Amino acid sequence: MSAPAAGGFALYVHWPFCLSKCPYCDFNSHVRDSIDQGRWRAALLREIDHAAAHEAPGLGPLTSIFFGGGTPSLMAPGTASAVIARAAEHWGLAPDAEITLEANPTSVEAGRLADFRAAGVNRVSLGVQALDDDSLKALGRTHGADEALDAVRIAARLFDRTSFDLIYARPGQTAPGWTAELRRALAEAGDHLSLYQLTIEPGTAFHTLFNRGELAVPDEENAATLYEITQTIMDEAGLPAYEISNHAAPGAASRHNLTYWRYGNYAGVGPGAHGRITGNAGTVAYRRHRAPERWLERVEDRGAGTAEAAPVDSDQRVAEILMMGLRLVDGVSRDRFRALAGRRLEDALDPTRLSDLTGEGLLECDRAGLRATASGRQRLNALLAHLLA
Numbered sequence: 001m002s003a004p005a006a007g008g009f010a011l012y013v014h015w016p017f018c019l020s021k022c023p024y025c026d027f028n029s030h031v032r033d034s035i036d037q038g039r040w041r042a043a044l045l046r047e048i049d050h051a052a053a054h055e056a057p058g059l060g061p062l063t064s065i066f067f068g069g070g071t072p073s074l075m076a077p078g079t080a081s082a083v084i085a086r087a088a089e090h091w092g093l094a095p096d097a098e099i100t101l102e103a104n105p106t107s108v109e110a111g112r113l114a115d116f117r118a119a120g121v122n123r124v125s126l127g128v129q130a131l132d133d134d135s136l137k138a139l140g141r142t143h144g145a146d147e148a149l150d151a152v153r154i155a156a157r158l159f160d161r162t163s164f165d166l167i168y169a170r171p172g173q174t175a176p177g178w179t180a181e182l183r184r185a186l187a188e189a190g191d192h193l194s195l196y197q198l199t200i201e202p203g204t205a206f207h208t209l210f211n212r213g214e215l216a217v218p219d220e221e222n223a224a225t226l227y228e229i230t231q232t233i234m235d236e237a238g239l240p241a242y243e244i245s246n247h248a249a250p251g252a253a254s255r256h257n258l259t260y261w262r263y264g265n266y267a268g269v270g271p272g273a274h275g276r277i278t279g280n281a282g283t284v285a286y287r288r289h290r291a292p293e294r295w296l297e298r299v300e301d302r303g304a305g306t307a308e309a310a311p312v313d314s315d316q317r318v319a320e321i322l323m324m325g326l327r328l329v330d331g332v333s334r335d336r337f338r339a340l341a342g343r344r345l346e347d348a349l350d351p352t353r354l355s356d357l358t359g360e361g362l363l364e365c366d367r368a369g370l371r372a373t374a375s376g377r378q379r380l381n382a383l384l385a386h387l388l389a
Helices: 037-055 077-091 113-119 133-138 145-158 175-188 205-211 220-236 255-261 292-302 314-325 334-341 351-359 374-378 380-387
Strands: 009-015 062-069 093-103 123-129 161-168 192-197 241-243 246-248 265-269 274-279 282-288 306-312 363-365 369-372
Touching (some): 009 077, 009 255, 037 077, 037 265, 037 274, 037 292, 062 077, 062 255, 093 113, 093 255, 113 145, 161 175, 175 192, 175 220, 192 220, 255 265, 255 314, 265 282, 306 314, 314 334, 314 380, 334 369, 351 363, 351 380, 374 380
Parallel strands (some): 009 062, 062 093, 093 123, 161 192
Antiparallel strands (some): 192 246, 274 282, 363 369
16 A cells, blocks of 8 residues: 555545634635525536546545535535535545534534435534633624534434534633633533634734734733643543644544545545645645635636646655644654655754754654654644744
8 A cells, every 4th residue: 555545535525605704714715695506516526527537546445525614514415415426436435434524503504414414424523613602702603602512412413423623712711711611512522622722814804803902812821721721631531632633532533634644645626625646646736726706617617626736846745744744643653754755754854953843842753753742733833844944
């Protein structure tokens, strides 16, 4: 089995539409008055046909499919069913393939989960984000805390595997408040939770408010305290971190995301979707047009909404392997790095920079491989900038 194949083969399907735009969100999401569901279904299927014929021919079976967004639970369940069937027709599905749908925990969308289960989805990830109504309102969410927990319970009855997201280091959040909220979440959680520290992203409404001095978030020290509280409570609950923001019981990690982090092959369809496919000619990075209408027109005119298909050179490949792999608690093994990069770790990294980071307790490098420490993962962007400079 080749190194990319050992990381799995995944399909990402982007549904770009939301009912409203959250003020912290910098994802490729858009609000539209109406959506032609049939037209969008046809376009997604046509781009899958193109990807199978021209980007990822001969690969398979798929180990995961992920419907992300936006809010893919707003798509017609029949679209999900058709996408799954078309992907299986081209690439096949592994017997234990993970098929995930992101959903908002509103009562309306929760009522559609049974239809998505019938369509072939076997895992759901709910964007709960907070468990108190004031925070949910501040985050621009359209659901309440009780409504969200009802959706979590409905999902747990329908799906063998579920997860939900929470955001911490929110404006005004305290350590006791986050502790109580996280324990309440654990009382309802299954075997996976995604816990994201709020970041103020350029281009968002929160970024504008923050620059005006109208949005106060916990400072670096308090945010670090909240991060440490998160790790302690989740470890005690038996759902330790396997990646910076993701926690799971043994064997319950998201297989789809592990494909990214382990630098496996993945195809992407839909506006703004990305793909990385490694073949005999090397690795090619694919990127679709972000704007929904432009993507749709390109697919209907050309068969795909591809904005760029670029070869990934050796140095970029090393950077990507490390950028993704060091997010994982396990890091990057020496054997896998050599299989993916075609060279040894020591030959790919500057020894002085590596020594600096290990000396500061941010990286560990031993016979097994290279991994970021807990402190290093908390500062991963800065760590990577120094390591790969």
